[in-house]
Amino acid sequence: MDKALGIDSPGVPTIIIGNVALVGEDQIRDRLDAAIRQELASPTRNATANGTVTANCPGTVSSLTVPLVIVCAGIASINPCGLAVLIILLLSIIALQTRRQVLMVGITFIAAVFLFYFIAGLGFLSFINNSATGISSLIATAAAAIAIVLGLVNIVDAAVRKEGFLLAIPVSKKPVLERYIRTATLPAAFVLGVLVGIFELPCAGGLYLTILGLVSSTTTLAEGIPYLLLFNLIFILPLIVVLLVVVFGLPPERVNTWRLENRRMLRFAIGLAMVAVGLVILLVPSFH
Structure with missing residues (x-):
């Protein structure tokens, strides 16, 4: 059987x-x-x-695989929002702090981003597991559709806009982030990471919601936690790489210049990948 x-x-x-x-x-x-x-x-x-x-x-977990989680997390991790805030934070403290202090502030910021997304995902899975039968499959399908829509928005953004992207941290929220960036203490870096997690949901939330929908429809809460940990560890990898590169030699100005020069290309690539993942989940029978 x-x-x-x-x-x-x-x-x-x-x-x-x-x-x-x-x-x-x-x-x-x-x-x-x-x-x-x-x-x-x-x-x-x-x-x-x-x-x-x-x-x-x-x-059965036939529609939820480790490679799929890795691919989705990798795409979501290369979002310009979190990278931009981390680089700006490093720019503001690199000349004022020792290497150890810069490393600690960066680690605190990244840890806050990780904890925010992991706890939010855990809460989502708990809610779905306690909801009516069948809602998880519906959410997985809806999340795939959302990923396609957000991917198309990213593609259009990259094609027609030079700045002021639709899927970005809202301009109205930037003064709040700047206040914590200027403080540059460990508690301020932690609060900044949580705020970035909240404000960058339009950038990274589509694929995360897709994975959460698949996890909730194919596993129990306990079985889903390793997938959640894997996704979020991969999600913060680019932040860790940027932090280490800056701390151990590369000027943050060069990293920021590269980010600005390539942000439209990154958005276009992320948009294409989000559309592709969403279509696979909607069209391949094993995913629904």
């Missing part, structure tokens, strides 16, 4: 109702009642006759 239903990670106990497999105590406790009601309302016929699994089977 595990093979017929396409369950990648069999376990005990397992309950199979129609085409829905509940693997493990958490899934059974959380979803058994809804699965019974769904089967009573629409009885499944010949559930395993064709040896395939329906999209609503919680026991």
